[in-house]
Amino acid sequence: MRIATWNVNSIRTRFGRVVDWLVREDVDVLAMQEIKCRPDQFPVEAFAQAGYELEIHGLNQWNGVAFASRHEMSDVARGFAGMPGFGKPIAGQEAVQGVDAAGLPLEARALGVTVGDLRLWSLYVPNGRALGDPHLDYKLRWLEALREDAAGWLEADPELPLALMGDWNIAPLDADMGDPSFAVGRSTHVSPEERAALAAFAPLVEDVVRPIVPEGYTFWDYKAGRFPKDQGMRIDFIMGSRAFADAVTGAAIARAERTGDAPSDHVPVVCDIDPSLLGGTFEDEYDRPMVF
DNA sequence: ATGCCCTCCGGAGGAGGA
Numbered sequence: 001m002r003i004a005t006w007n008v009n010s011i012r013t014r015f016g017r018v019v020d021w022l023v024r025e026d027v028d029v030l031a032m033q034e035i036k037c038r039p040d041q042f043p044v045e046a047f048a049q050a051g052y053e054l055e056i057h058g059l060n061q062w063n064g065v066a067f068a069s070r071h072e073m074s075d076v077a078r079g080f081a082g083m084p085g086f087g088k089p090i091a092g093q094e095a096v097q098g099v100d101a102a103g104l105p106l107e108a109r110a111l112g113v114t115v116g117d118l119r120l121w122s123l124y125v126p127n128g129r130a131l132g133d134p135h136l137d138y139k140l141r142w143l144e145a146l147r148e149d150a151a152g153w154l155e156a157d158p159e160l161p162l163a164l165m166g167d168w169n170i171a172p173l174d175a176d177m178g179d180p181s182f183a184v185g186r187s188t189h190v191s192p193e194e195r196a197a198l199a200a201f202a203p204l205v206e207d208v209v210r211p212i213v214p215e216g217y218t219f220w221d222y223k224a225g226r227f228p229k230d231q232g233m234r235i236d237f238i239m240g241s242r243a244f245a246d247a248v249t250g251a252a253i254a255r256a257e258r259t260g261d262a263p264s265d266h267v268p269v270v271c272d273i274d275p276s277l278l279g280g281t282f283e284d285e286y287d288r289p290m291v292f
Numbered sequence: 293a294t295g296c297c298c299t300c301c302g303g304a305g306g307a308g309g310a
Contacts, residue, residue: 010299061300127310189310221310222297
């Protein structure tokens, strides 16, 4: 079973490329970020024709997360319980996009689904924008709230095959920073605070791709020829719980998706799961014949 | 370097990205 995450940078611009890749690579479940549209604007037909169902969480032209899956999805969660909002309290926003406990509007940055035994989240972690910007504080609070909720999920079920996957907007190691416009002490994505926020997930989930793909970036800025110079960043991760990580049999970073016509600035990050290693009752109907 | 490129909305130029 193949699972992937991809910041697509507008699904309306990219859907042909995305569906082609899903079919070509035989992907079962894709977590998308930055779809940049509402559900009524999402190109669902292109996915349906390729055999994929969708769960979509998009509020407006910003952010937006979704899942495409060949398998049934259930227990859909739009946002997590402790997720903070951002911006100014706006009267009437409760009905439009929901608000947090402080009355701040929630953004479309987290979508959870269950596929078989797997609990999967598509996450678009706030960018942070700049050191000292209130958006960076939002980023850190958002991550801490996610960590607290994820700790609760795993406390309730330590054997839960959980994957937190998406665009984390943090380069955890110096080897993950190849873009010279990012530097410790000068920019977001590499600050000690952000790296500590990601490292705090260590007791819960681990990067399941790095042990198999030790090198390579997942994002290259469109500006300044960052891709041809290979000045990218590794900021997209599949973070798996113990039970999830134990079932991983392979992984890849689809670097070729940054080439050709109209690429996203991010590429897909992929892992393969052997359902028989999950120890549960998941049946992959694409691997096993249906018995009637 | 308040730059570069790309996408959004709206119909110009600002916001946001990382």
